[in-house]
Amino acid sequence: xxxxxxxxxxxxxxxxAAARPATLPDTMEQRVLxxxxxxxxxxxxxxxxPRISGKPAGYLYNQLVNFKTGAxxxxxxxYMVNHLPDAYLREIAEHFSRQHLPPLATPQxxxxxxxxxxxxxLAMQGDRAxxxxxxxxxxxxALSGVTPSIPGLVGLPRDYVNxxxxxxxxxxxxxxxxxxxxxxxxxxxxxxxxxxSGWLAAQPVSPSARPDxxxxxxxxxxxxxxx
Numbered sequence: 001x002x003x004x005x006x007x008x009x010x011x012x013x014x015x016x017a018a019a020r021p022a023t024l025p026d027t028m029e030q031r032v033l034x035x036x037x038x039x040x041x042x043x044x045x046x047x048x049x050p051r052i053s054g055k056p057a058g059y060l061y062n063q064l065v066n067f068k069t070g071a072x073x074x075x076x077x078x079y080m081v082n083h084l085p086d087a088y089l090r091e092i093a094e095h096f097s098r099q100h101l102p103p104l105a106t107p108q109x110x111x112x113x114x115x116x117x118x119x120x121x122l123a124m125q126g127d128r129a130x131x132x133x134x135x136x137x138x139x140x141x142a143l144s145g146v147t148p149s150i151p152g153l154v155g156l157p158r159d160y161v162n163x164x165x166x167x168x169x170x171x172x173x174x175x176x177x178x179x180x181x182x183x184x185x186x187x188x189x190x191x192x193x194x195x196x197s198g199w200l201a202a203q204p205v206s207p208s209a210r211p212d213x214x215x216x217x218x219x220x221x222x223x224x225x226x227x
Contacts, residue, residue, distance in 0.1 A: 175224060
């Protein structure tokens with residue numbers, strides 16, 4: 001009767017053994033799966049979960065800190081970073097700055113030619129009459145960002161850009177003082193925001209695009225995030 005008894009013991013142990021979790025590799029790729037499940041999906045780049053790969057490490061770090069302190073408000077992000085130490089936030093930022101996912105096509109806005117031209121002028125030349133510098137003056141000649149802390153603008157969904165301008169206007173997104181983007185957002189009309197976000201969304205993004213490593217100084221507007 002020993003054989004049946006041993007068989008019963010083996011069967012009883014089977015489910016418990018199967019339930020034991022596999023040993024996971026202690027790699028950064030494994031640790032940030034919670035991030036990549038939203039921000040690095042091959043089919044997703046939207047207002048709530050924009051692509052973050054390849055953005056300058058300083059910018060990504062600043063945003064993680066801002067979510068932690070409440071300067072940016074999105075409950076899921078605050079929950080994710082609330083208990084992470086500063087050094088680890090920097091490590092996460094460095095990791096994603098080295099990733100370069102193939103760009104996703106963004107929906108092309110159906111805007112009148114005059115509106116698109118206004119967006120182009122704001123992005124490439126600015127508007128001195130309202131004190132708004134050109135986007136390229138800070139965000140790089142190809143609008144792909146500047147290391148270490150200025151993000152790229154091309155490749156972002158139009159809804160995301162509109163939402164961030166709205167957040168600055170409504171003071172629910174803040175940055176290091178002087179908060180240059182808050183100042184710019186409040187100098188732009190809603191029509192101008194719509195024009196520049198539409199033009200940016202219509203620009204093609206090269207898979208080889210990378211942030212610039214330098215930019216003309218001083219910046220055309222005082223900016224605490226990129227001193």
